[in-house]
Amino acid sequence: MQPVLLDLAASSPLDPKVRDCLIQHLDEVHGNPSSRHALGTRARQVMEEARRQLARCVGAAPKSIVFTSGGTEANNLGVLGSVPRQGPGRILVGPTEHASVRLATAQLAREGFDVETLRLTRDGQLDLDHATERMNEDVLLVTQMLVSNELGTHYPVKQLARLARARCGKVHFHCDGVQALGKIDLDLEDLGVDSLAISAHKIHGPKGLGALALGPNSRTGPLIFGGSQEGGLRPGTENVPSIAAFSLAADLAHEGRHAFQESAEVCRRELEEALTGISLVYQDSMDGARILQTIGCVKSICAVHLPGPPAEVWQHHLEKHGVFIGVGSACQSTSKEVSPALLALGLDASSARQIARFSFSRETTPNDISIAANALHKVARSLDKLSP
Ligand SMILES: Cc1ncc(COP(=O)(O)O)c(C=O)c1O
Incomplete structure (x- = not known):
């Protein structure tokens, strides 16, 4: 039985073309892109072409792309690298941010910022x-x-960035675009964000592998120190084969x-439609399955x-039938914490625990x-048989 993967916002299998590209570059591109001989030059050419291709997909200047070890590091760099090392100062955080943003801002709170x-x-x-009310010069x-x-909601970042620009003179605006690439139009310049x-x-x-794209006025500085790779913002020898594969994946997703x-x-x-037929008696009343609707959702989450x-109980039972769904975000799945995003939506802790995530990729079909x-x-x- 082929498994049915419906947790594709957590991670997605390598596209065969991307896999071929990765293997080819692993086999053929050996140089260190910082070396000044021919092997290094070849590696640098591959990396710079990938940077140009990726920049096109996100509406950024090629030289503004900083390769990182993933979305988590890119968010940490965009958040922690863009404020002075010590407070005071105020920081506004979106209500449903990923842990890599939320916990980075929690660190800033410990350093004296008002978050x-x-x-x-x-x-x-x-x-x-x-x-708007919360924005001021501080x-x-x-x-x-x-x-x-978690919710699939597409937020009005362009509008928020414009408000921030008008009301907070010294602001750096960071945006986590991890779930946006390949689902909606993504253009750093049009959004007016700094990272x-x-x-x-x-x-x-x-x-x-991930990246942080920077706007022209970004004041982001490095979080780790070493060589001058990535404009000094992310020292360390770049993973050229994966960078080449990333840029192809981004191009396919964007197109x-x-x-x-x-x-x-x-x-x-x-x-x-399938969910309308699913209900259980729960706490003495009939409870039915349904998609939570928020305004302006992408269709794939x-x-x-x-x-x-x-x-989580449904998740384990479905897995026995070869169907994989998500519960909470992948990074929270080992903690007992209830999703702050679901609480922000107004759910209580016990209702929040009844939320699963079904997420699709371009390969998902109605048959799945x-x-x-x-x-x-x-x-x-x-489950009905088990209920008291
Ligand atoms: C919205 C969002 N931001 C950041 C990340 C972290 O990305 P990575 O897994 O590449 O560190 C994820 C992954 O779950 C995510 O969904």
Whole structure:
């Protein structure tokens, strides 16, 4: 039985073309891009071509792309590298940020900054009125993701960045674009942000590689120290084969983004229909499965309320039927913490634990959803038998 992968926002398999590109460069490009001989020059040419290709996909200048070990490091660099080393100063953090942003700002709070979390409206969008109220000249950093990894919501980053620019003179605006690349149009210049984080393994590229794209007025400095690679912002010999594979993955994802969201919309509708037939008696009342709707979602990430026990129980049962779904974000899955993003949406802790994530890639088909629907029905029947 072929597994059905519906946790593709956590990570996605290598695209065969990207795999070929990676292997070819592993075999053929041996030089250190900082070496001044022919092997080094060849490696540098490959890397700079990849930088140009990646820059095109995110609307940034090639020289502004800094390769990192992934989205986590890119977010840390964009957040921690863009404020002075010590407070005072105010920092505004999006309500559903990934742990790599949230915990980086928690570190800034320990260093004397005043860190405040922005809010969602009742329908799950960013509360721009509240954000406007919280902005003043003391704000040094605003950080807001473009697409939520847990809810799929596409947030109005361009509008928020414009507000921040007008109200907070010294602000650096960081944006986590990890879940946006390959799903929506992504253009650093048009968004008006100072730094934008992306990651390769979310778009069928290799794991352990990401990038931070910087705007023209960014004041980001390094977090680690060493050589002058990546303009001194990220010292250490670059992983040239993975960088080449990343740029190809980004190009394929960027070119295919509209087709992907169209096919994801069909899958989302099928899933929505399948969920209407799934309910369980829970705490003396009938509870049904449904997709949580927030305004302006990408189609390929569905936060789903599953009735009865915590979603983790559904996850384990579905796995026995070869269907893989997500619960919480991948980085939180080992902690008992309830997702702050789900709490920001107004859910209580026990409802938040009933949320699973079904996420698609460009390879997901309606047939995958119909296999998942069958499995969901089987699991619902077995959970129903277990209920007191
Ligand atoms: C929104 C978001 N930001 C950042 C990351 C971290 O990226 P990486 O796994 O490349 O460190 C993830 C991955 O889960 C993510 O979904």
